[in-house]
Structures are given as structure tokens and as C-alpha cells.
Amino acid sequence: MALRLWGPLRVRIAVMAAAGTAVAVATVLLAADLLGTGEAENAIARAARTVAVSMAERLEPPLAAGDHEALVRTIRRAAERGGALLVVVFDHNRRVVAAEPVATPPGPVLGAWPVGDDDQIALTLGGVSVQASFQVIRNGGDDLGGLWLAVDRRPIDRALGQFRVRALIFAAGLVALAALLAWLAAGRITDPLDELGETVAAIGRGELATRHPVHGPEEMRRLAQRVNLMAEQLESTRAEQARIAAELDGQVRDRTRQVEQANRLLLNISHKDPLTHVENRMGFERELDKYLSLCRRSGQPLAVIMVDLDGFKEYNDTWGHPAGDQALAAVGTALQGRARASDTVGRLGGDESVMMWIP
Template sequence: MNVFKRFSDRGLRTQIALVFGALVVGLAVLLSLGFGELLKHRIQRDAGASLQVVAENAGKLLAIGLMQRSLEAEVLAGAEMVWSKGLDSPEAQHMLARSQAMQPTNVWIGVADAQGVVRNATGGLLAGQSVAARPWFQSGLRGVHVGDVHAAKLLEKLLPPMASGEPYRFVDFAAPIRIGPTTVGVLGIHGSWEWTREVLETLTPPTSENSAVELFIFDRQGQMILAPHGRASALQAAGQRLPAGTHVNNNRGGGHTQSAVVQWQDGKRYLTAATQLQPRNAASDLGWRIVARQPVELAFAEADHTVRLALLIGLAAALFASVLAWLAARRLSVDLYALADAASAVEAGRPGSDIPAVHSNREVRQLSQALGRMTHRLLAAREAMEEKVRLRTLELEAANRALDLQARTDALTGLLNRRGFESQMAFALALARRSSRPLSLITVDVDHFKRVNDTYGHEAGDEVLRRLARTLESRLRGSDVVARLGGEEFVALLPDTDLAGAQAIAQALVTTMADQQDPVVGTITVSVGVATMRGQESGADILRRADRALYEAKGQGRNRVCVET
């Protein structure tokens, strides 16, 4: 009662200033918070979507890497022509060394006989020792095997310390070696866990140092197996597991799982997105979860700034309106009601709502104009923020396209790499089958390339590879697909070309290379294997047969063409 009495004792100007000023302040705060929360929600949603894209791209690359490495083990184990000469033959040793040179993260490649005794291995490591109790050997006897990440057991003391100071951890790949129907041994590959770290580092956004985006991998049981910046051991010792409340996207429901803000072991809250590793073959189904996180104070920094800015603008406009109300001593109640009704409509977000221009007096007219400008400014701020979010989304899409192009191109020669070639090959196979046209493939390998690197240096070796790439591009048709599979091995896909035509092209290529003179190395020769499509077989089958023909050309003395038998 005393409050109302004190209010009624004041003058009309004070009453109008207090009442109308309080109304406008409240309205400005509500509008500012409403628009601010709307923008904040959209920014948070886009930030979570960006994290989800990073995690899913990392999962796709890891799945492809696991599949390719398991296929590598299967291809090496399937070289029956090499193994028929003995598991410990020089040809087998050369093939293992060449495979390791093409993939340096394969720390150890070895062959054990059917009793589990290592007969051949890169660097001679573990030769003569028994690996019969190792899971990769036992599973490799039955078929292609991909093992989960584990610490080194037999190799730890035989290998030099890692540069990061962390202990060695491997992912095993194995496949049975068969000669005819008989399994004579198992080929095993110990891939360094560092290749996974390299994959994740290529996927981390360029601005990650400022935005603190980090990528982790957890196994099927929720145990951490990889953390950025070499912190996996420390976090494992601290008991870090897959945080409770993390939504894992399994990519099978047709949509994206929403990211969530969860608390991690260090007590901090992070915007977290996770995806289930989708295996490309049955052997590589390891159940890994790839998790991307970003501190909430950085993920939502722009949204919080927008809310504060909107609130400050609203408060400033409210202060200005209160000053006008102080001057509006003769303000008519009808104008107050009109303005209040219009403000309620704007607050409710009804289409076409606006602050009306009233003309009972100059002060009231100025007040209505001020409220109108405030509303337009807030609406303009919302539109500007939406445009900024749209531009950020376009930039992210462009970055992803550039990343995809980089992932499909060989940096040294400018040709397609294995990933880019596989997509082109799949398209060419489908077209050839539908139109019943021939399709052939040649594999090209530089003879004695290791000797070139050892004698003249890697720069001369790189120039030899670029020269071969230019020769392939100049000698083949524009419709042919040329790629570098890795190391000194190239491949060319020849649409509308039968086996005889492909053999002629391959022979012309061998002759052209032998006729050239490199200013540093001199004469460079190549060996070529030729294969053609048969029925409904896959691209991997054609490539495998061409590789066998290539090995046959190597075995016959190099600088020649061999056609599949």
C-alpha cells in the first residue's frame, strides 16, 4: 500500500517515465533475449553439425585405411607364384621389403609357416621364433584377420624408440598363404598405430588451434585408444572412458545423431559428437567410436557474444525510450495502449507486426519511431547473423570438397591416387558391363627403382616417377584413366580395349621408356602386366591378375610386357 501511495504522490511526468520506461526496458530485454536465444540455438546446432562432419569424415578414412591394409595382406598372401618357391625364398624377402617400402607405417611384415615359426620377415626380425600363440597367427590360418590395437610384445625390444616417447602399439593384419588347397603359412603385418594419428590430423579443421577441436578414438568397450598430442597414456591412466551421455551415430538410421554437451574426466564440459566406425569389410569390424569435442566456451563463444550484443542494443534502445517517456507528460493513454499492443505482437513474432507511428504529440511520435528503429535493428541483426551462418556453412562445404580432391590426387605426379582410381574404375566397370564392351588394365613398375634412389638420391627417383607419369599421359588416350598406386607402381585403365590392344599399348610404352635418356639416371626401363575384364569380376580381381603378370615380367628379366595367363 505504501508503494502505491508513494507512486501516486509523484507527478504525471514521473509516473509516465517510470511506467513506460519499465515497460520498454522489459520489452527490450524480452526481444533481445528471444532473438539472441534463437541465434544462439542456430549457432550451437551448426557447431555441433560441424563436429559431426569432422568425426564422420575421420571414421570414413579410418574404415578405408583398415580395408586397404587388410586387402594388402590378402594380396601379398595370394602371390602363389612367389610362395611356391619357398616361404624363405629371396623373391619372398624382396616382396616383403618392397611392400614395407611402399607403406612405411608397416613396422613389421613377416611370414610364419603352418606351425607358427617365422620363416621370413622384414629386417630379419623374429626370424626363427614361434608366433603360434599370437592371435593374428591363429586367426590368419582361417582367413583374413584385422586385430584391434594392442601393445608390442615380441618386437618392443627390437625396435628403436618412437619419437613421441610413447610405447609401440600395433594393429595386426593377417591372411593365410595357400598353395593350391593347402595352407602353408600365414602372412602377418604389424601396422604402427601412428598411421591412425596421421589420418586424424589431416581431418582436424585448419582453425582447430583456435577452436580447440580434438579427435579421439574409443574401442568397442569404451576404452580410449587414441588421443591428440600424445596424451593417450596420461588420459588412460586418469581413467578417461567414453563420456556418459555421448550419442554415437551408427550411420544406419539415415540421419545424423545430434551432438551433445557432456562432461569429460577433467571436469570440463565439451560439445561432443561421435560416430561408429563403419567397416568396409567383415574383417575390419573393430567397433571403434570416433569422437570430436570442443570446449563449450569456444564452441558457443560467438553465440554468447551475439546474445550480449542483442541485450546491450535492447537496453540502449530502452534507455532512449525512457528518456522520451520522461518528456511525454501529456501522453494519451490510447497511445500507450497502442504501443503496448504493438510491442506484444512483435514479441510474439506475429508476421507483419511493427511499432505504429502515433501523432498525438511530438514526444509520442519520437517514442514510437525509436521503438520501430529498435525492432528493425534487432531484425536486421538476426538476418545478418543468419547470412553469416550461411557463409560459414558454404566455407565448410568448400573446405570438405578441397579435402576430398586432395585425398584423391597423388601430390608428386599429379595423377590420381589409389582412392581416386578406385572410384573411376568402379564407374568404368559398370559402363563396360552395361554396354558389353571390352575393358583392359595395365600395371607399370619401374625396374630397379630402389637402386635409382640409393645411387642418385630420392630427388632423382622422384623425377623418374614424374617422367613416367608424363609418358603415360602422352602415350595414352584422353579417355584412359592413369593413376599412381604407390611407390613406383602405376596403373592405366583402358576402356574399349581388348587384351591384344592393351598388349600393343603396353609394348609401345615399354619401348618409349627404354628409348628415353634421363640426364641423371640414364636409361630407365619398366615392366608391364596386362589383364582384361572377365565377366562380372570386380576391379580388385582384374588388378590382382595384372599384378601377377607384372611379377611374371619382373621374373623374366624386366623391360618387357607379360599378359595374364
């Protein structure tokens, strides 16, 4: 199973790409919305002003003639044709002289002559969003009055709403696409790293013969080469350690054999008489204990012969110590020549020798 060590990094890359794209798209959409809203506001304002100017031109004759009925007919036709939702006409004294449709009250804003340059205003009239434009009605250089004309803003508002919805859908798709592309692009980085992680894990488990394929981008090739070099060095080190361990094991076995031989030699020396090559007192006592234990278990008798050389001191003093040693060695040889393989011959000290056996 693949070791997905770098999976979280891949997720972070995708999330960061999506977040960055979202910020960029949001910035662009905000700027576009501001520009679009501004353009829409200017467009609806220009449309309202155009209709208001046209309406002022049509209302100038009846207003100059004081023909109220013609004035009402003119603004009523404008309202019926849908060019205006509300028309409020003022005379030169800035008093309202006509308003259509009558069922729609102009309210405090449109029912008054504007103050200053506030000749464009967006407001809600009877639950409907409208754009109102004020236009002075003139005859030559004389001001005959003025009018407020309100047009429906709902089409432009709907268009802006649709634009924003489409922009949000586009932004969401763009962010999702950026995240997907970042995920796929990150996979080209993290997948080789995961594969390299599997190789390193295998080497860590002791599979030092494992090698990683050298392919892909230059960085991955360098990493693979270094991992392979590490594996080769570890494998070489292990082989060298095995060789050294084998040598040490051989040396230990050799030393063990030498120590065992030395111990046997020391044991033999400690229990053998160097002159006669028979058991010394210590060796004889050790063998005596064995014989006694065996005789007690089996009920067999034990035979012992003690040998003492008469006049040995005078012989040794007369002929010298070498001659005395030869005599003692001859006694040991004679006793060994008469003994069986299971019998024991020993020298207790001086010229005293002993032979022990089970009859």
C-alpha cells in the first residue's frame, strides 16, 4: 500500500491555489460589479433624463398656454405608453399642477421642487424601484415650471442581478477549476515523493537491495540518485560488518579452542607428576574419590598397593639427583607397565608411589 506521506501537502497546495484564485476572481468581480453598477446607474440616469427632456418639450406649449387639460392628457399618454411610471408637473411658482397616474402619490421627494443640483435620484415608489429625473420647462429664456419624471429601474436591476448570479457561477467554476488543476499539478510533485518514501521505508526495513528508478524532473532524479547511493553505502557497510563479524567469530572460536587446550594442559600439569608422568598427590586423591564413590555404589572392593624405595636417600646422595630421578621414573614406568587402562598409578611424594584398581 502506498505511503501517502505527502497527501496533506497536495491538499494544501490545492486549497491555496483555490483561495488565491478566489481572491483574484473576487477582486475582478468586485471591480466589474462596481464598474457595471456605475455604468448601469449612468445608463438609467441618461434614459430618465432623455425621457424627461422629451416630456418637457411636449409640456412646454400647454404649460405656456395655461391649458391644464392638454397638460394632463400629455402626461397621461406618457404614463399609459409606459415611458414613465410617474410624472409630476410644477408651474413657475414651483407648485404641483398635475401628476399622473393619480393613484400613485408622488411622496415628499417627488412632490417638491428639488434643492440645488439634486435632479437625479433613485428611490422606491409604491414598492417599485424607480429612477427619477427633474427637468426645468423653459420657453425661450423664461422658466415656465418643471417636472419630475420617474422611470422603472426594475429591468436594469434584474439585469444587474442576473449578471451577478452568472458572475458568481463563473467564479465558482473558475475556483473549482483552479483547485482541480492545482490538485493535478501537485500530484506530479507529491506522487513521486510518495513513491520515493516507499523506497526509503523499504531501505529502513533492511531491504538494502532496493533501488529507486531515476526518472522524472531533475530534482526527483537527484533525490533518487542520492537515495540509491545511500542504499549502496548501507549495503556495503552491512557486508563489511558481516565480514568483520565472521572474522571475529573465527578468532573467538580459535581463542576458545586455545583456552580449552590450555585449560586441559594446566589441568593435566596440575594433576600429573612431571618426573614420572603418573598422577601426583592431587590427581591421585581426585581419582581416589571417584573409585570410592564407584565402590560404594557397586559394592566392589578397592585394591591399593603402596611402594616405598628402601635406601633411596643413600642412593640419591651417592649417585646424585639425576640418578635418583631416573630410579623414580623407572619405578613409575614399571608400575604403569603392570597397570590396566582402568587402573591408576600415582606418586605421593619423594620415593613413595601407589597403584589403585578395582579387582
